[in-house]
Amino acid sequence: MANEVQSLDEIDQAILEALAGNARISLKELxxxxxxxxPSAAERLRRLEERGVVKAFTIDLDPAAVGYPLQAxxxxxxxxxxxxxxxxxxxxxxxxxxxDKVTGEDCFIARLVVRSMAELDGLLDKVAERAETNTAMxxxxxxxxxxxxxxxxx
Amino acid sequence: MANEVQSLDEIDQAILEALAGNARISLKELxxxxxxxxPSAAERLRRLEERGVVKAFTIDLDPAAVGYPLQAxxxxxxxxxxxxxxxxxxxxxxxxxxxDKVTGEDCFIARLVVRSMAELDGLLDKVAERAETNTAMxxxxxxxxxxxxxxxxx
DNA sequence: CAGATTTCCCTCATATTATTAGGCGATATC
DNA sequence: GATATCGCCTAATAATATGAGGGAAATCTG
Numbered sequence: 001m002a003n004e005v006q007s008l009d010e011i012d013q014a015i016l017e018a019l020a021g022n023a024r025i026s027l028k029e030l031x032x033x034x035x036x037x038x039p040s041a042a043e044r045l046r047r048l049e050e051r052g053v054v055k056a057f058t059i060d061l062d063p064a065a066v067g068y069p070l071q072a073x074x075x076x077x078x079x080x081x082x083x084x085x086x087x088x089x090x091x092x093x094x095x096x097x098x099x100d101k102v103t104g105e106d107c108f109i110a111r112l113v114v115r116s117m118a119e120l121d122g123l124l125d126k127v128a129e130r131a132e133t134n135t136a137m138x139x140x141x142x143x144x145x146x147x148x149x150x151x152x153x154x
Numbered sequence: 155m156a157n158e159v160q161s162l163d164e165i166d167q168a169i170l171e172a173l174a175g176n177a178r179i180s181l182k183e184l185x186x187x188x189x190x191x192x193p194s195a196a197e198r199l200r201r202l203e204e205r206g207v208v209k210a211f212t213i214d215l216d217p218a219a220v221g222y223p224l225q226a227x228x229x230x231x232x233x234x235x236x237x238x239x240x241x242x243x244x245x246x247x248x249x250x251x252x253x254d255k256v257t258g259e260d261c262f263i264a265r266l267v268v269r270s271m272a273e274l275d276g277l278l279d280k281v282a283e284r285a286e287t288n289t290a291m292x293x294x295x296x297x298x299x300x301x302x303x304x305x306x307x308x
Numbered sequence: 309c310a311g312a313t314t315t316c317c318c319t320c321a322t323a324t325t326a327t328t329a330g331g332c333g334a335t336a337t338c
Numbered sequence: 339g340a341t342a343t344c345g346c347c348t349a350a351t352a353a354t355a356t357g358a359g360g361g362a363a364a365t366c367t368g
Contacts, residue, residue, distance in 0.1 A: 008220060016215065023177040023211035026326095028354060038355070040317055056214040057177035058299070061170065065207040066162060066304055073256055073263050087296050099297035102227060102290035109227055109263075109290065113302045136256035136263065142241050143253035145212070148267045150220055180355095182325055192326070194346055 008053070011036065013150040015044055016054070020147045023057040060145070068095075068113035071138040072120055075106035082130040083107060089127050095119075106134070162207070165190065167304040169198055170208070174301045177211040214299070222249075222267035225292040226274055229260035236284040237261060243281050249273075260288070 008016075014034040018025055025033075031041035048054045063071060078086040090099050090110055099110040114120045124133050162170075168188040172179055179187075185195035202208045217225060232240040244253050244264055253264040268274045278287050 016213065016220075019213045020215070021210075021212075023213050026354065027356095036316095037318055039319090039357085042355075043316085051219065052216050053219040054213050055216050056175075058175075058212060058214050059170070059173045059177050059208050060210040060212050061174070061301060062206050062209050063302065065205065066170075066302070068302055071254075073254065091297055094300075094303045096297055097302050098299045099295070100225075100227065100292045101294040101296055102292055104290045106290065108296070110297070136258045136260065138254045138256055140255040141253070142255055142262070143245055143250055143264070145252045146248075147215060148217065148220070148222055148251050149248045180325065181327095190345095191347055193328080193348090196326075197345080 008150055010151075011044060012048060012053075015041070015048065016150060017147060019045075019054070019057070063097075063113040068115055070114045070116065070120065072112045072114065073136050073138060074110045074112055074124065075134040076108040076110060076127060076131050077106050077133070078108075078131040086127055086131045089130070093123055093126060095123055162304055164305075165198060166202060166207075169195070169202065170304060171301060173199075173208070173211070217251075217267040222269055224268045224270065224274065226266045226268065227290050227292060228264045228266055228278065229288040230262040230264060230281060230285050231260050231287070232262075232285040240281055240285045243284070247277055247280060249277055 011034050015030065018030050018033050027038050027042050027045070030045070031038045034041060034044075036044065045054075063069075076086060076090065086108070087101070090096055090108060093112075095112050095114055096110045097113055099108055101107060102109055112120065112123060114123065120135070124135065127133065165188050169184065172184050172187050181192050181196050181199070184199070185192040188195060188198075190198065199208075217223075230240060230244065240262070241255070244250055244262060247266075249266050249268055250264045251267055253262055255261060256263055266274065266277060268277065274289070278289065281287065
């Protein structure tokens with residue numbers, strides 16, 4: 001897709017920041033905040049989506065509020081020859097809510113939400129024969145997901 | 155806040171899944187998808203927000219499209235006595251777009267977006283005297299952020 | 309350079325959606 | 339049983355979104 005670096009002007013940036021703060025903002029309000037008319041703001045937004053800058057509008061869900069009081073970050077190192085199988089297993093465990101493939105010894109870093117340590121054990125058992133894992137429980141989140149700086153791009 | 159486990163019925167679940175797929179869905183469409191009238195769907199949504207189940211509506215931004223072709227996951231181990239200072243520094247580096255405090259040797263796991271390896275070096279230098287770091291570059295994302303299972307909660 | 313084209317913006321009319329008001333049925337409580 | 343609460347509905351009203359048409363500035367072309 002459009003992964004090329006796109007030129008964002010100040011209005012684009014203001015749009016992104018407004019949306020990051022409330023993705024359900026009305027077009028009217030968005031237009032006001034960025035200093036355009038509603039149809040122009042709508043067109044700008046459409047273009048940001050079309051260009052793949054905005055990949056999706058989504059929600060920030062509180063795992064604890066839906067029954068998952070514990071979160072863990074698990075590093076996964078597949079045993080020789082098991083890389084693809086491990087990746088498949090990771091994708092098929094729905095409690096794994098995010099996973100990146102990374103350089104280094106650990107091939108995957110996954111974020112899990114679980115109801116209990118026992119459940120965590122159960123999930124890790126699913127890859128136990130095919131990978132080594134290293135688990136860290138999340139205690140707090142000093143930086144919640146936020147936008148990076150959008151200006152000063154070259 | 156309302157971090158207590160809340161009862162989600164099937165309609166709540168359907169609402170959350172619809173919103174996770176498109177947070178800007180119209181109330182009319184949302185109501186249709188979950189089988190309620192628009193005012194009822196709106197009230198349900200309001201309650202999910204009020205209860206803190208939905209913490210925010212936000213966007214999924216493509217870092218590469220805004221100038222950040224590289225992403226890294228950095229584990230940070232503060233040196234003795236430096237924990238709070240390191241946390242402050244992490245919060246103050248805007249390219250760190252997410253950071254969790256975790257159990258274990260590494261105290262923080264941070265997600266960074268950068269334009270280049272040189273920039274990554276520069277950022278890591280900011281904590282170099284106060285912490286040890288271990289960096290892994292993200293190669294792919296086999297599981298993009300998704301909702302956990304919302305049913306079968308006890 | 310002049311003219312044509314493109315891009316981005318606007319206003320206004322029309323269409324669509326959101327909100328509000330009022331009411332109903334089911335369930336819980338006294 | 340009577341009353342209150344909750345969650346749902348429809349319809350009216352208010353607000354917003356979209357489409358149509360047009361203008362100004364920038365860019366392109368001969």
